[in-house]
Amino acid sequence: MALDKVLAIAGKPGLFKLVTQTRAGFLAQSLIDNKKISVGVQQNVSVLSEIAIYTLTEEVPLNKVFKNISDKENGEQTSVGHKESKDKLEEYFFNVLPDYDEDRVYASDIKKVISWYNTLQKNDLLDFSEPDDSEEE
Numbered sequence: 001m002a003l004d005k006v007l008a009i010a011g012k013p014g015l016f017k018l019v020t021q022t023r024a025g026f027l028a029q030s031l032i033d034n035k036k037i038s039v040g041v042q043q044n045v046s047v048l049s050e051i052a053i054y055t056l057t058e059e060v061p062l063n064k065v066f067k068n069i070s071d072k073e074n075g076e077q078t079s080v081g082h083k084e085s086k087d088k089l090e091e092y093f094f095n096v097l098p099d100y101d102e103d104r105v106y107a108s109d110i111k112k113v114i115s116w117y118n119t120l121q122k123n124d125l126l127d128f129s130e131p132d133d134s135e136e137e
Contacts, residue, residue, distance in 0.1 A: 003049035010044035054101040082115040
């Protein structure tokens with residue numbers, strides 16, 4: 001599944017899979033416990049495909065960051081948990097994305113990326129196929 005169907009909803013733990021749209025928002029299914037919830041348009045929702053990580057030169061799409069983590073971990077769960085110390089998280093992320101902007105990428109952001117990666121990997125939802133070139137241009 002592509003990241004454009006995976007959502008992070010403010011105030012809700014974990015990630016959600018977009019099921020269908022409704023008149024008042026959409027229906028999403030939790031990747032943690034498979035429960036379905038109704039999400040209104042007033043809720044703050046982020047689509048993972050639209051999230052990027054700041055580096056010193058550009059913004060790197062989350063999919064590329066996940067690809068780097070997958071390459072480092074040989075497709076397995078991360079060797080560092082999202083509840084590790086700030087220093088350990090930053091050291092791990094530096095190995096994944098060496099030129100990330102330490103002033104704009106906080107430890108809480110790194111925790112989310114690691115947690116999201118592990119959730120997607122556990123649910124076999126990591127898709128590293130290249131998007132169509134027509135979308136990028």
